Amino acid sequence: MKLEQVEPFVWRVPVGSVPGMRVPGIVFATEEMATKAVEDRAVEQVANVATLPGIVGASYAMPDIHWGYGFPIGGVAATDPEDGGVISPGGVGFDIACGVRLLRSELEWDRDVRERIGELVHTLGQRVPRGVGTKGRMRLSRGEMEKVLRDGVRFPLSRGVGWEEDAEFCEDFGVLEEARPEHVSDRAVERGAPQLGSLGAGNHFVEVQVVEEVFEQHPANAMGLFPGQVCVMIHSGSRGIGHQTCTDFLKVVNEVMPGLGIEVPDRQLACVPVEHEAAQAYFGAMFAAANYARANRHVLADAVRDSVERVVGRSARDLGLFLVYDVAHNLAKMEEHEVDGRRRTLCVHRKGATRAFGPGHPELPDRYRPIGQPVTIPGSMGTASYVLVGTPEAAGRSFASTCHGAGRAMSRTRAKKVMSGPELRNSLEERGITVAASQWRLLAEEAPYAYKDVSQVVDACEGAGLSRKVARLRPVGVVKG
Amino acid sequence: MTGRFEILEHTADIGLRLTARTPGEIFEAAAEGLAILQGAWFPGEGVEREVEVAAGDREALLVAWLDEVLYLQDAEDVVFGGFHVEEEGDRRLRARMLTAPRGDRGLEAAGVKAATYHRLRFAQDPNGRWSADVYLDV
Numbered sequence: 352m353k354l355e356q357v358e359p360f361v362w363r364v365p366v367g368s369v370p371g372m373r374v375p376g377i378v379f380a381t382e383e384m385a386t387k388a389v390e391d392r393a394v395e396q397v398a399n400v401a402t403l404p405g406i407v408g409a410s411y412a413m414p415d416i417h418w419g420y421g422f423p424i425g426g427v428a429a430t431d432p433e434d435g436g437v438i439s440p441g442g443v444g445f446d447i448a449c450g451v452r453l454l455r456s457e458l459e460w461d462r463d464v465r466e467r468i469g470e471l472v473h474t475l476g477q478r479v480p481r482g483v484g485t486k487g488r489m490r491l492s493r494g495e496m497e498k499v500l501r502d503g504v505r506f507p508l509s510r511g512v513g514w515e516e517d518a519e520f521c522e523d524f525g526v527l528e529e530a531r532p533e534h535v536s537d538r539a540v541e542r543g544a545p546q547l548g549s550l551g552a553g554n555h556f557v558e559v560q561v562v563e564e565v566f567e568q569h570p571a572n573a574m575g576l577f578p579g580q581v582c583v584m585i586h587s588g589s590r591g592i593g594h595q596t597c598t599d600f601l602k603v604v605n606e607v608m609p610g611l612g613i614e615v616p617d618r619q620l621a622c623v624p625v626e627h628e629a630a631q632a633y634f635g636a637m638f639a640a641a642n643y644a645r646a647n648r649h650v651l652a653d654a655v656r657d658s659v660e661r662v663v664g665r666s667a668r669d670l671g672l673f674l675v676y677d678v679a680h681n682l683a684k685m686e687e688h689e690v691d692g693r694r695r696t697l698c699v700h701r702k703g704a705t706r707a708f709g710p711g712h713p714e715l716p717d718r719y720r721p722i723g724q725p726v727t728i729p730g731s732m733g734t735a736s737y738v739l740v741g742t743p744e745a746a747g748r749s750f751a752s753t754c755h756g757a758g759r760a761m762s763r764t765r766a767k768k769v770m771s772g773p774e775l776r777n778s779l780e781e782r783g784i785t786v787a788a789s790q791w792r793l794l795a796e797e798a799p800y801a802y803k804d805v806s807q808v809v810d811a812c813e814g815a816g817l818s819r820k821v822a823r824l825r826p827v828g829v830v831k832g
Numbered sequence: 833m834t835g836r837f838e839i840l841e842h843t844a845d846i847g848l849r850l851t852a853r854t855p856g857e858i859f860e861a862a863a864e865g866l867a868i869l870q871g872a873w874f875p876g877e878g879v880e881r882e883v884e885v886a887a888g889d890r891e892a893l894l895v896a897w898l899d900e901v902l903y904l905q906d907a908e909d910v911v912f913g914g915f916h917v918e919e920e921g922d923r924r925l926r927a928r929m930l931t932a933p934r935g936d937r938g939l940e941a942a943g944v945k946a947a948t949y950h951r952l953r954f955a956q957d958p959n960g961r962w963s964a965d966v967y968l969d970v
Contacts, residue, residue, distance in 0.1 A: 391843055418843040420950030420967050445945040445969045483870065483941035484909045484934050541907045552943030553970050591906045594945040598899050601949065606888050618891075618949035762841045763942070763970065790871075790940045832943070 352394050354378060354385050360815035364398050364410075369616060371402040377409040378416060379749065379815040381807060387760070388416045388423075396423040399616045403428060404624070405436025407690055407697055411749050413704045414811035415758030415803060419444075421619025424703035424759075427752045429688065430625065431697055437613070437622035438630045440604055440637070442700035443683045445597040447637055448644035449588030450522075450679035450705075451727040452652055453738065455574070457671035458581040458663065460561040460827065467662055468785050471559060472828040474658040476787030479557050479651060481550035481832040485789075487590075488548030488650050496540050499547060500532035500592075503642035504649040507547075512653050514668075519716045521645055521677040522706070530642050531635025535592065536599050539636075542591025543643055548650030550832040552789070554797050555587045557655060558729070559828035560736060566820040570722040570740045574675050576822045583655050583672075584736055584824070586729050587832070588681070589644035596640045600633045625685075625698050634683075641682060648677055675738070676725040680705045680755035688750055699750050707741035707753040707818045726818055728809060731757050731802035732786070732829050733779050737809045739818040753818035754809065757802035766801035767793075779829070788831040797831065835861030840965060846942060847951075847967040855890065856917035858954070858964050859925060862894060863901050863915040866947075866968065871939035872905055878913035878932030890922045891952045894966055897925055898947035909934045945969045 354362040357377075362385045364376030376397035378385055388394050393416045400422055401410035407429045416425035421441035430436030458464055464471065480487050489507065491499065499506045504518050504525030518525035550557065562580040565571045576582070589596075604621045607629050615621060623630045652674065656667035663670060683700040690697075699706075708715055708724040715724055723741035730736045734757065745751045761769075770778065772794035776786050788794045812818045835857035840847025848865045852858045867873040885900050887893040904910055913930030920926070946969050954964040 393843075420845060420948040420969060424844055441949075483872075483905070483939050483943065538903055538907065542903070552941055553945075594906075595903065598946050602887065602892070602896065605892060605949065618952060621949065759844045762843055763846060764839055764841060789938065792940050793942065796942075 352389050352398065354389060354394065360811050364394055369395065369398040369402065372398055374401050374406050374409050376401050376412065378412045379811060379817060380414045380416065381811050384414055384811065391418045393418045393423040397426065399620060400426055400428050402616060403430060403437055403439065403620065403622055404613060405430040405434045407431050411752065413752065413754040414808045415754040415756055417758045419702065421617050422702040425754065426702045427700065427704045427749055429697040429699045429750045431695055432625035436625050436698055438625050438633060438683055438698050439620055439622035439700065440597050440600040440633055441619040441621065442702050443597065443637060444681045444702050445594045446588035446681055447593035447596060448641035448679040449681045450644065450648065450677060451729055452585040452648040452677040453675040453727045454583045454652060454655060454672050455576060455675050456581050459579045460581050461579065463663065464581050468559065468828050471658065471662045472785040472787050472830060474662050475557055475655065475830045478654045478658045479550055479830055480548065482789035483552050485549055487546045488654060490545045491547055493540060496544050497532045499643055499646050500535055500639035501530055501642065502526055503645045507646055507649050513649050517649060517674045520674040522679060525645050527638040527641055529634065530638035532639045534632040534636035535596060535639050539592045539595035539599065542595050546590040547647055548654065549590060550587050550651065551590055552832045555832035556732065557651065557830040558584045558826050560584055560824035560826050562822050563735065563825045564823045566822065570821045573718060573722045574725055574738065574821065575673065576738065582824055584727065584729060585648050585651050585655065587648055587651060589640045590647060592643050593640040596636050600636065603629050637683065641679065644679065645677060676727060678705055678726060688746060701752055703755050704752045705755045706751060707745050708751050709741045709743035709746055726753055728754060728805065729756050730805040731799045732797055732831065733782065733784055733799040733826060734805055736824045737805065737820060738822045739809060739812065740821050741818055742816055744816045745818065748815065749817050753812045757805035757808055759801055760803045761801040763796040766798050767795045769800060770795050770798060784826050785828045786831065794831060837861045837865035842967060845967055845970045847965060850964045852962050855962055856920050858962050859894065859897050859917045859920060859927070860915045862898055862966060866898050866901055866944065867912040869942040870905060870944055871941040872911040874911050874913055874932065876913050877911065878930035880928050880930055882926065882928055884926045886924045888923065891954045893923060893925055894954055894964055895947045895949060895952065898966065902944060902946060904931060942970055
């Protein structure tokens with residue numbers, strides 16, 4: 352598999368690299384990242400995605416690209432329904448609408464929190480349900496589940512959980528109106544009902560962070576960020592309901608696809624035309640699961656506010672624990688984009704990639720319309736996280752998409768061989784990072800050394816024109832799922 | 833179970849390579865491997881239940897079987913004491929398994945979300961032995 356450099360940070364995977372490519376692949380990366388992506392076989396996956404019917408422009412990969420299943424992680428693909436364009440449940444993934452929510456505060460690290468970080472992490476660890484089998488903060492009846500699936504963050508708000516203004520700073524204002532709960536299976540509902548307001552396991556976390564550097568003052572002001580400020584980042588998704596929904600529809604699509612004459616190079620890429628009834632049912636169910644994911648992070652944010660209030664002894668509102676933004680990095684949506692001088696409504700898949708609308712986009716809240724959409728990029732435990740902002744040119748370069756994180760560089764098995772969980776905890780604590788994990792033995796799977804350097808990833812995104820850096824945040828307390 | 837499993841390296845996720853004398857043992861080894869990864873393997877523990885799964889072909893049946901195990905773990909909050917495949921064909925599998933409530937045990941689980949169709953393989957070699965590969969999303 353060969354890559355051709357087009358310009359700095361932009362590499363092309365030529366048509367013909369695998370049989371059946373309809374468009375080229377484009378990988379946004381430094382030379383080192385691009386080489387690694389070829390070795391990792393992730394570029395082969397970029398080429399495989401380029402075979403999907405109706406794909407428009409190119410099969411894109413963000414700088415945090417790594418080997419996924421079907422789609423690469425960091426993959427973006429837009430298809431045109433008017434040209435037989437398809438939707439692929441594997442191009443969204445099992446953790447539907449997994450994403451990041453960032454809360455800011457008026458607390459300053461040195462003045463207000465440094466002395467109390469151990470207590471804060473301990474309190475968060477107790478109040479944030481996490482790990483396998485753990486029940487969420489809200490346990491729902493079937494009727495309540497239907498409301499969450501339909502209404503997203505409006506459901507917990509109707510129960511007095513969270514603040515009204517939170518919805519404004521959530522992607523889609525906290526609810527995808529096109530959700531169709533009737534297409535979510537009984538099994539998925541059963542899995543989701545006890546889990547609302549739980550973190551899950553794996554790479555999900557709640558992290559206490561300090562703004563270390565502000566790169567651009569104007570957007571930082573709009574987002575309310577300043578150096579020395581304490582923020583809290585939440586990374587979680589749609590829990591069992593999302594996993595089951597993807598599982599259900601992969602099965603459906605794998606059974607329907609052969610009868611439609613569609614062939615894909617990897618069964619995980621199974622897809623159906625957007626207009627097909629199976630696709631429409633998937634959209635309805637996937638959006639319902641996305642509403643659950645937003646509500647889940649909303650309820651988790653309530654646990655964070657509750658914990659900070661208890662430790663600091665002042666109300667969360669008084670402490671200014673406002674939502675900066677909440678955005679998903681595993682989702683497919685119908686979006687309008689200009690392609691070849693024509694506005695087209697496309698099905699944009701982002702699998703481990705974040706939507707990054709530029710300034711002026713009508714779907715942004717008033718506060719952010721002049722600056723562009725905030726994008727929150729979690730680092731790996733122990734390394735920096737970033738707040739970015741969408742650019743005007745990203746719309747034409749990557750269907751307004753940027754990276755979603757550092758991107759794994761090492762398998763979980765290898766990561767555990769480098770250091771044990773307790774050794775890693777000691778190493779992090781020596782660096783001033785307090786950790787609460789539900790499973791110490793598995794902590795090392797998520798160690799910082801298992802990931803790429805997040806700073807290089809966001810620099811590559813900036814170099815490629817996909818997003819600009821606004822602020823860097825360093826972790827001081829980590830609660831792992 | 834006389835089938836075996838080994839872990840396949842994957843940057844983000846985890847793969848299982850399964851080898852056995854019969855397809856039924858492949859399914860048993862896969863479920864045991866998954867239960868071990870999920871910290872939910874307690875041999876001999878639990879009460880017996882019967883499970884049936886169906887899919888379009890044998891490869892997809894392996895995915896459906898592992899998804900059934902994950903569903904039971906997540907929805908019923910159980911751990912597993914054993915897997916025995918009673919009957920299997922290309923499109924349908926009937927098995928007995930032992931499940932027990934997790935109770936207050938904190939599991940050291942990899943956090944597997946689902947089985948995938950990525951590089952999915954299920955085949956018999958010229959010597960008659962069976963093998964399969966399946967990747968799990970973590």
